Amino acid sequence: xxxxxxxxxxxxxxxxxxxxxxxxxxxxxxxxxxxxxxxxxxxxxxxxxxxxxxxx
Amino acid sequence: xxxxxxxxxxxxxxxxxxxxxxxxxxxxxxxxxxxxxxxxxxxxxxxxxxxxxxxxxxxxxxxxxxxxxxxxxxxxxxxxxxxxxxxxxxxxxxxxxxxxxxxxxxxxxxxxxxxxxxxxxxxxxxxxxxxxxxxxxxxxxxxxxxxxxxxxxxxxxxxxxxxxxxxxxxx
Numbered sequence: 001x002x003x004x005x006x007x008x009x010x011x012x013x014x015x016x017x018x019x020x021x022x023x024x025x026x027x028x029x030x031x032x033x034x035x036x037x038x039x040x041x042x043x044x045x046x047x048x049x050x051x052x053x054x055x056x
Numbered sequence: 057x058x059x060x061x062x063x064x065x066x067x068x069x070x071x072x073x074x075x076x077x078x079x080x081x082x083x084x085x086x087x088x089x090x091x092x093x094x095x096x097x098x099x100x101x102x103x104x105x106x107x108x109x110x111x112x113x114x115x116x117x118x119x120x121x122x123x124x125x126x127x128x129x130x131x132x133x134x135x136x137x138x139x140x141x142x143x144x145x146x147x148x149x150x151x152x153x154x155x156x157x158x159x160x161x162x163x164x165x166x167x168x169x170x171x172x173x174x175x176x177x178x179x180x181x182x183x184x185x186x187x188x189x190x191x192x193x194x195x196x197x198x199x200x201x202x203x204x205x206x207x208x209x210x211x212x213x214x215x216x217x218x219x220x221x222x223x224x225x226x227x
Contacts, residue, residue: 018150019117020117021114021117021146022113023114025106026096030062031069032087033069033085033087035069038086043108047110048108049060049108051061051104051122052064052088052099052104053062053063053064053102054063054064054195054199055074055075056199056202
């Protein structure tokens with residue numbers, strides 16, 4: 001897993017990756033429901049539950 | 057422990073918001089319209105969970121069946137928060153990283169540009185190509201179902217019997 005930072009929906013790499021236990025979680029930036037940019041790395045120093053879901 | 061919730065909704069925040077409101081969520085929800093995380097973390101379906109420690113290292117992942125509203129999930133999270141090692145650290149099947157996943161996600165993004173301009177039919181045509189390339193990409197596949205059949209998703213309960221029929225028909 002490289003540490004390529006990905007932002008604004010632009011993929012820095014088109015390669016699909018698998019993130020394994022023991023590896024660093026890839027950082028990303030996405031807008032909150034209110035439109036504020038949030039980065040995973042904003043949570044550094046805390047335990048984080050990253051939870052992916054959808055309305056469908 | 058903080059929860060960062062990611063709605064994988066190509067249709068945007070307004071589709072996700074009612075669920076967040078209903079759950080009276082106190083955590084932050086972000087919206088991943090372009091399926092950035094499916095590509096970056098390697099998954100083709102949801103719901104998924106990654107437990108990430110203070111240093112940013114993944115300590116547990118569950119692909120499929122992870123839902124912070126469920127007792128089973130919150131029990132795992134609570135044990136981890138309390139400092140215990142989890143007996144199983146990876147649950148569920150990894151997605152095979154392959155060009156077909158990248159290509160179908162590229163079609164998702166291209167279709168999304170058209171969708172945002174209001175060219176819904178053309179967007180769906182591109183998305184259908186993506187589904188053909190990678191039928192296992194349920195992030196794209198179910199998104200198409202939801203755009204085409206909002207009544208099956210957004211008026212009352214989600215119709216899972218109908219979804220099973222769509223899968224069986226190869227749609």
